[in-house]
Amino acid sequence: xxxxxxxxxxxxxxxxxxxxxxxxxxxxxxxxxxxxxxxxxxxxxxxxxxxxxxxxxxxxxxxxxxxxxxxxxxxxxxxxxxxxxxxxxxxxxxxxxxxxxxxxxxxxxxxxxxxxxxxxxxxxxxxxxxxxxxxxxxxxxxxxxxxxxxxxxxxxxxxxxxxxxxxxxxxxxxxxxxxxxxxxxxxxxxxxxxxxxxxxxxxxxxxxxxxxxxxxxxxxxxxxxxxxxxxxxxxxxxxxxxxxxxxxxxxxxxxxxxxxxxxxxxxxxxxxxxxxxxxxxxxxxxxxxxxxxxxxxxxxxxxxxxxxxxxxxxxxxxxxxxxxxxxxxxxxxxxxxxxxxxxxxxxxxxxxxxxxxxxxxxxxxxxxxxxxxxxxxxxxxxxxxxxxxxxxxxxxxxxxxxxxx
Amino acid sequence: xxxxxxxxxxxxxxxxxxxxxxxxxxxxxxxxxxxxxxxxxxxxxxxxxxxxxxxxxxxxxxxxxxxxxxxxxxxxxxxx
Numbered sequence: 100x101x102x103x104x105x106x107x108x109x110x111x112x113x114x115x116x117x118x119x120x121x122x123x124x125x126x127x128x129x130x131x132x133x134x135x136x137x138x139x140x141x142x143x144x145x146x147x148x149x150x151x152x153x154x155x156x157x158x159x160x161x162x163x164x165x166x167x168x169x170x171x172x173x174x175x176x177x178x179x180x181x182x183x184x185x186x187x188x189x190x191x192x193x194x195x196x197x198x199x200x201x202x203x204x205x206x207x208x209x210x211x212x213x214x215x216x217x218x219x220x221x222x223x224x225x226x227x228x229x230x231x232x233x234x235x236x237x238x239x240x241x242x243x244x245x246x247x248x249x250x251x252x253x254x255x256x257x258x259x260x261x262x263x264x265x266x267x268x269x270x271x272x273x274x275x276x277x278x279x280x281x282x283x284x285x286x287x288x289x290x291x292x293x294x295x296x297x298x299x300x301x302x303x304x305x306x307x308x309x310x311x312x313x314x315x316x317x318x319x320x321x322x323x324x325x326x327x328x329x330x331x332x333x334x335x336x337x338x339x340x341x342x343x344x345x346x347x348x349x350x351x352x353x354x355x356x357x358x359x360x361x362x363x364x365x366x367x368x369x370x371x372x373x374x375x376x377x378x379x380x381x382x383x384x385x386x387x388x389x390x391x392x393x394x395x396x397x398x399x400x401x402x403x404x405x406x407x408x409x410x411x412x413x414x415x416x417x418x419x420x421x422x423x424x425x426x427x428x429x430x431x432x433x434x435x436x437x438x439x440x441x442x443x444x445x446x447x448x449x450x451x452x453x454x455x456x457x458x459x460x461x462x463x464x465x466x467x468x469x470x471x472x473x474x475x476x477x478x479x480x481x482x483x484x485x486x487x488x489x490x491x492x493x494x495x496x497x498x499x500x501x502x503x504x
Numbered sequence: 505x506x507x508x509x510x511x512x513x514x515x516x517x518x519x520x521x522x523x524x525x526x527x528x529x530x531x532x533x534x535x536x537x538x539x540x541x542x543x544x545x546x547x548x549x550x551x552x553x554x555x556x557x558x559x560x561x562x563x564x565x566x567x568x569x570x571x572x573x574x575x576x577x578x579x580x581x582x583x584x
Binding site: 343345392399490 | 557
């Protein structure tokens with residue numbers, strides 16, 4: 100698709116005046132909230148839905164991530180879920196007619212120690228057992244895919260091998276949000292911007308029956324929290340306590356460069372990752388701040404640390420300049436897996452704990468939450484991710500697949 | 505937040521310290537043991553505002569500090 104065709108494919112969003120009551124109110128106009136509304140409308144014919152966004156749509160983590168779509172996780176429940184999401188992404192342009200600049204690139208996860216290589220080997224076996232195309236590479240295989248790489252890792256981080264997740268892709272994050280918003284509003288869903296939720300309405304039995312906003316209450320049959328960065332605070336409005344801490348994660352892009360880095364390159368020990376955008380910028384992210392915080396101010400320390408690490412692997416990046424930097428607020432759950440479904444409070448569902456792994460999950464998260472709302476039953480694909488898993492000691496520990504720490 | 509004022513070592517870069525989590529209040533008497541265990545093991549207060557935390561000066565005096573911090577702007581208010 101050419102740039103002109105992509106521009107022409109941008110579909111309008113119909114902005115509606117809010118009503119005072121809806122069947123479903125979704126808090127948070129990011130990817131997950133908009134996708135949930137889109138799938139409610141397209142798969143289940145439920146269009147009496149409002150998505151309430153405190154700022155502009157995709158102003159949170161949907162517009163702040165590093166746009167990587169992959170399913171090379173390490174626990175079976177997660178691999179199934181993320182691979183379903185990856186497949187929905189691959190079909191999204193055909194389904195919506197909106198260009199999201201979906202490009203299959205492959206994700207190379209480099210190991211610098213024997214220990215890390217064992218982790219990658221087990222990831223490859225687990226992925227293959229579930230039909231996900233991930234292969235093990237030796238250093239020569241890494242060099243063949245990424246000619247720019249320094250296999251000695253600057254003398255400090257030698258490349259021992261890697262796992263190569265072949266179907267991994269990237270997509271424009273704002274285009275993804277726009278595609279879901281336009282598809283949903285065209286079918287009658289209301290997307291309401293600059294309307295922060297300040298509280299929840301409860302009936303005498305404790306059921307959540309709507310939301311309170313600065314411009315007045317909105318009644319709802321079901322309220323879904325699809326926020327990120329403020330999940331703890333929104334859940335607390337319903338008296339729900341979450342196993343979540345909120346950490347800022349910084350990312351940056353460099354100046355434009357001719358297209359040359361075909362793969363998404365990630366490192367296990369260095370916990371950093373880089374890919375080249377359609378414009379030619381190098382998009383670089385790394386681990387989140389160790390201390391929880393709600394500040395989105397990027398720090399020089401983080402930039403210095405990321406730049407140091409990534410140039411050890413890809414020395415050509417030394418000649419580039421940092422053009423733009425930003426931070427997002429990651430809700431890191433206690434077991435590094437998302438939380439979807441019931442909260443124990445009637446009429447109040449959540450999709451949260453999306454940490455640094457939320458973008459790749461937008462289509463599947465939205466589709467499955469929509470099915471839960473429409474049918475009243477939790478689909479098998481997301482049943483393992485219930486909040487209740489923590490009380491049953493069925494946590495899905497998968498820190499090694501987050502790509503960060 | 506780039507530095508912490510360690511009471512023993514003075515102002516040191518944040519890299520020297522390890523975040524040790526929220527300081528938990530004393531456990532409540534056991535009424536519903538499962539609920540209490542769930543809370544103790546899994547739940548974080550995660551306040552957007554003043555938080556009282558433990559930090560370990562891992563690359564310095566190797567003592568534990570109690571830090572009061574405003575998480576909304578990531579600024580330290582007090583170190584003990």
